Amino acid sequence: MSLRSRLRAASLLLVGAALASPCAASAATLVRLDDIRPEKVHVAGFALDAERELTIETVGYRFSGGRRRDSSAWILNAQSRETVWTAREGEHSRESRRLTKTTDRVTLPAGRYEVYYSGYPQPWEDLRADSVGEVIRGVFTMSFPDRDDEDYEDASRDFYVQVEGEGRPLSAEALMEGQERLRESALLSFAPLKDGRYEARRLSVDAPVELEIYAIGEMNRNAVYDGSWILDTATRERVWTLDYQHSGSAGGASKNRVFRNTVSLPPGDYALFCATDDTHHFGDWNSAPPRDPFFWGITVNLADPAQARHVTLADYEDLPAKDVVLALTGLRDDDHASGGFTLKRPTRLRVYALGEGDDDELADTSWILDADTRETVWEFRGHRSEHAGGASKNRLVDTVIQLPAGNYIAHAVTDGSHATGDWNASPPFDRQRWGLTVSVTDGDRSAVADYDEGEDPAILAQIVGVGDNARERERFQLDRDGRVRVHALGEGESGRMYDYAWIEDDRGRTVWEMTARGSRHAGGVRKNRECDATVDLKQGEYTVHYRSDGSHSCAGWNADPPRDRWGWGVVVRKAD
Structure with a gap:
């Protein structure tokens, strides 16, 4: 996304970015974000030329029983992307029946900073469900909302965050340019990502390297909806995955998760993937956004910049058409597809299968038969599958098998729900390949021919x-x-x-x-x-x-x- 495009997005998402200017506040005011709109993110920036003590004041919503939500105001270090202050800190006082005021003093070192204010009166996490019970709880929440929601919008007119001290405001353009420099200087970056994205990049490594990974996505304990992973392209094994168990809170909604750590890669060929579903993404959050919304996705740096000579980046096509032996994909409800192929000599094949089920049972599945003996030489097994993104019932098998010379028939079938064109839950990341794809592993199809059982x-x-x-x-x-x-x-x-x-x-x-x-x-x-x-x-x-x-x-x-x-x-x- 170009800077101009990102600024156009900012006019919708960052409605407060242009409010911070010397003309809009007193000489001591670095940032003031007000006229806060519910379910919008407001941001502005400031710079400090030396270590300074700042005064921060914010007014937010006072929920029933005095409870407060951690989705109001915060400050990020624009270079490190670390949170340096949140509205949870400081002294809190009651302004009115529906308003609470926070005042704080904080000392920050020289640098550039981003100030955010976000208001989300109705959490939507319960609507992201993989079970009937969770769906019912979500519908109940939406059908009988807390009375706080009824006057949140009116109260939001009085919300604001103000930062005072000795420094200088940053324009929206300067703020965006600073973020863009971070992405451009990284080894690679897929951020910020919007909806329905499926990105991939090849990494060829000729010596051990240490990657610094900064990844933010959407997930719960059972499923990943926006995520990233690194795959060993030779073994098809994932060597790193952004998942709930190995990530922490990214701020905002509990489903926002972040991984920020070092990952070691030995020499080899790898592919890095980053994917998003159709909801809760940069520019269109359905619940409180993370603290660093502009880096939704993944950004990778080298721990030692000198290791750059050991890493080669290239475009990555996961299943090149020239390598595909058979594709039974795009299956819809109650569908069945089959096809055959002949191997003239023993051949290593990559089997890439997407289906619906769990460890015990599969509703949408696939298998390969020896056409001569009718023996099953490969089948989609739930306990050998991994999560395919989206709903937890989306399953993936990505493996390499060796088959002797012979004739083979493959089948893929679906039941009456959750398939291409009619998903009843969040679809997998690679939704267009729902079904079975078989391809050669070395780019050599000379040993492969078509097989038609009807002409045998x-x-x-x-x-x-x-x-x-x-x-x-x-x-x-x-x-x-x-x-x-x-x-x-x-x-x-x-x-x-x-x-x-x-x-x-x-x-x-x-x-x-x-x-x-x-x-x-x-x-x-x-x-x-x-x-x-x-x-x-x-x-x-x-x-x-x-x-x-x-x-x-x-x-x-x-x-x-x-x-x-x-x-x-x-x-x-x-x-x-």
């Missing part, structure tokens, strides 16, 4: 994706005696099959049948059964049949589905 000459007959009350059949022919491989998925328990397959010859005689005893557990509920059999057949014509009852099928599962839910049915293929 090895498949003799296929009945899959079967629904309720099905009576399906398909004929196939063998030109000579040979061996076939039959893979079937069905439903059975207590020694009886309810959804099952069988093969008849041209005289109607059963030459193979799926039985409970000859099957094994197929994942999910125990009644999901799987059979993988090799059958010797004579030359001739055959018919494969599949029958299902009135429940538990691709038309609707009444219990946990099998691993390969869209393989519900039967596939007959040449064994050789």
Whole structure:
């Protein structure tokens, strides 16, 4: 964001920035912010040429019972971004039924400072919920607000903060230029970020370095809504993450969190990410902002500037189109997508999957099958996933797997809620990739080819994706005696099959049948059964049949589905 653009944003957000000037106050007044508007941030700056003692006076809202909110006035050191004074300090006195006055004297060293005043009468944190109970509590808060809120707006006309002492005021332009210099001198900075941003930058490190990270975001104990992280691009492991457990209060709403510390990186290739959701961000806060709103996002410096020669920055494309083998993404509610690929030799692949669920169960999931054996070679597992940003149920798996040469089929499915275009909670950071993406890790796609199961000459007959009350059949022919491989998925328990397959010859005689005893557990509920059999057949014509009852099928599962839910049915293929 250019300085001019940031100043345009300041005209909306920083409505008090232009109020601090020698013409607007007495000679001893460095800053006075008044005409405070609810749910707006007002800021002005001043500079001290030497250590000075200052007098600070502020008037704010006196809430019922004498309680006060820590979202009124504060002062930042403009260089270090440290808070040097807050309205909690000093002596407090009652001005009226709804006003409280704070007076204080503080000594500050030479430097530049920013003075803020912020008023947020109604906290909104309860509306950011991942459970029904939290939503109900939030609605209750909004439906029956504290009586303080009814006259807060009227009282705000008398709010102000005033700083007196020997120094000089700073214009809004000077204040913004100072912040911009800090960002430009940093190793990198994604700040301040507005809504819906997903930023990334590559860091190539050829010697151990120490990074000084200053990151501010929005989160609670269960989920991160605006956050940052650093990823080892070789292992796909996160080496640092801005999360609730490893951060502290950033001031304002309790969901504002800050990390300010040193992180060590060994030699390697890394990617730094910073993402925001659609609410509570720079320029449009839905509750009290942090103490340093202009650095919402992340700013990184080197602890030792001499280490700059060991770090190379570059643009980073997380999943380059040229590397993508298969993309089943942008899935909507009640959606299913599938696709195939062939590997001509053993290949390392990156699997990037987004879905909905928790450690125990996934509502939106994906998996990869060996097309020849129907065995699951990879599946999205909740306990191996990590938080994908947004609601805590947004889950991510970003891993590297090795697959041998062969044919593969991938599937991705969603349930009836929380998917692309219709999120019922905060979406993940990388929302456009909801589903499954498979890519090569080294940029070499020479070992990869498309695979279409419908054109595979090895498949003799296929009945899959079967629904309720099905009576399906398909004929196939063998030109000579040979061996076939039959893979079937069905439903059975207590020694009886309810959804099952069988093969008849041209005289109607059963030459193979799926039985409970000859099957094994197929994942999910125990009644999901799987059979993988090799059958010797004579030359001739055959018919494969599949029958299902009135429940538990691709038309609707009444219990946990099998691993390969869209393989519900039967596939007959040449064994050789």
